[in-house]
Amino acid sequence: MKKILMIGTGGTIASEMTPEGLTPELNPEQLLSFIPRIAEICQVECLMLYSLDSTNIHPEHWLGVARCIRENYDKYDGFVVSHGTDTMAYTAAALSYLVQDSPKPIVLTGAQKPIWFDSTDSKRNLTDAFLYACRGCGGVQIVFNGKVILGTRARKTCSKSFQAFSSVNYPDLAVLQDEHLLQYIRCDCHEKPTFYDRLDTNVGLLKLIPGTRPELVAFMAEHYDGLIIESFGVGGLPEYESGGFYDIIRAAVEKGKIVVMTTQVPNEGSDLTVYHVGGHLKSTLRLLEAYDMTTEAAVAKLMWIMGQTRDFETAQELFYRPVAHDILYSGES
Numbered sequence: 565m566k567k568i569l570m571i572g573t574g575g576t577i578a579s580e581m582t583p584e585g586l587t588p589e590l591n592p593e594q595l596l597s598f599i600p601r602i603a604e605i606c607q608v609e610c611l612m613l614y615s616l617d618s619t620n621i622h623p624e625h626w627l628g629v630a631r632c633i634r635e636n637y638d639k640y641d642g643f644v645v646s647h648g649t650d651t652m653a654y655t656a657a658a659l660s661y662l663v664q665d666s667p668k669p670i671v672l673t674g675a676q677k678p679i680w681f682d683s684t685d686s687k688r689n690l691t692d693a694f695l696y697a698c699r700g701c702g703g704v705q706i707v708f709n710g711k712v713i714l715g716t717r718a719r720k721t722c723s724k725s726f727q728a729f730s731s732v733n734y735p736d737l738a739v740l741q742d743e744h745l746l747q748y749i750r751c752d753c754h755e756k757p758t759f760y761d762r763l764d765t766n767v768g769l770l771k772l773i774p775g776t777r778p779e780l781v782a783f784m785a786e787h788y789d790g791l792i793i794e795s796f797g798v799g800g801l802p803e804y805e806s807g808g809f810y811d812i813i814r815a816a817v818e819k820g821k822i823v824v825m826t827t828q829v830p831n832e833g834s835d836l837t838v839y840h841v842g843g844h845l846k847s848t849l850r851l852l853e854a855y856d857m858t859t860e861a862a863v864a865k866l867m868w869i870m871g872q873t874r875d876f877e878t879a880q881e882l883f884y885r886p887v888a889h890d891i892l893y894s895g896e897s
Contacts (some may be wrong), residue, residue, distance in 0.1 A: 575648030618648025800841030
C-alpha cells in the first residue's frame with residue numbers, strides 16, 4: 565500500500581461557518597474522518613502546515629510547502645496538498661518551479677464547498693487526489709472535478725461551480741471517474757527531483773485597460789525589479805505622440821529591470837510581432853514575451869528566475885527553457 569503525506573494549508577475545504585463567513589479551521593485528520601474510503605486506498609500521514617484562506621497565501625507559503633515536501637520526500641510515495649481554490653493555480657505553478665522533475669506525484673486539491681456541506685465537492689476531490697497520488701505520474705498537478713491539470717497550466721475559471729479549473733493552452737493530463745484513472749499524458753521526470761529554495765518576490769503585475777495612465781506604469785516600473793504587463797490581444801503597448809509607455813519601459817529596461825509582456829486573453833497566447841504596437845517594442849527593447857504561458861506561471865517563473873539571477877541573458881535563457889511544459893512556443897527557441 566502506498567504511503568502518502570497530506571499537507572494541510574486551509575481553504576474552503578477545511579472551513580467552518582462563522583458570523584463573518586467561512587474561515588479555515590479543520591485539520592487534515594478531521595478532513596479525512598469524512599472519507600473513510602481513503603484509508604482503503606493508501607496509508608496516509610498528515611501534517612498541518614497552515615490554516616489560511618488562500619487569499620492570504622503569499623510566496624513565503626509556497627516556499628514553506630516546497631520545504632515541507634523536500635524534508636519528507638524520501639519517506640513517502642506521493643503528496644496531497646489541500647489548498648483553497650482562489651490562489652491554487654499560483655501555488656501549483658510556484659511548486660512546479662521549486663520542485664522540478666519529481667518522479668513522485670505532488671497533487672493539489674480543494675473544494676468549492678466545505679467538506680461538511682451536504683452538496684460538497686470535497687469528498688470526490690480528495691478521494692481523486694489520493695488515487696492520483698498513488699497511481700498517477702510524477703510532477704505537480706491539480707486534481708479537481710475529475711480532471712488532472714498540469715501545475716503550470718491551471719487557471720481558476722469558475723468562481724462557484726464545481727468545474728472550477730481549466731487547463732490553459734495544454735490538454736488535461738488525465739481524468740478520474742468512479743475511481744478509474746485514464747491517463748492521457750505522462751509527465752517527464754527524472755530519477756530524483758531538483759529542489760529550489762529561493763524566490764525574489766519583487767515582481768509586479770499590471771493589467772492594462774483602455775486609458776491606463778502612463779504614471780501608473782512608471783510607478784510600477786520604479787517599485788518592482790520584475791514587471792509583467794498583461795496587454796490586449798496578441799500584445800503591445802498603447803502609443804502616445806510624445807513618449808508615454810514606450811519611454812517608461814525603455815528606461816526601466818536600461819536600469820536592469822526585467823519586463824515580461826503577456827496577454828490578458830486566456831487562450832492561444834501572445835505574439836508581439838503581429839502589430840506595430842508590439843513589434844516596435846520587441847525589436848528595440850530587451851524584454852521577454854510569455855507567449856502561451858499562463859499569467860500565474862509567468863509570475864511564479866519570474867520570481868524563481870530572479871531568485872537566481874538578474875543578468876538579462878541568463879534570465880532570458882531560463883524563461884524560455886520549458887519547465888513542466890509551461891511554454892510550448894517561443895520565438896527565441
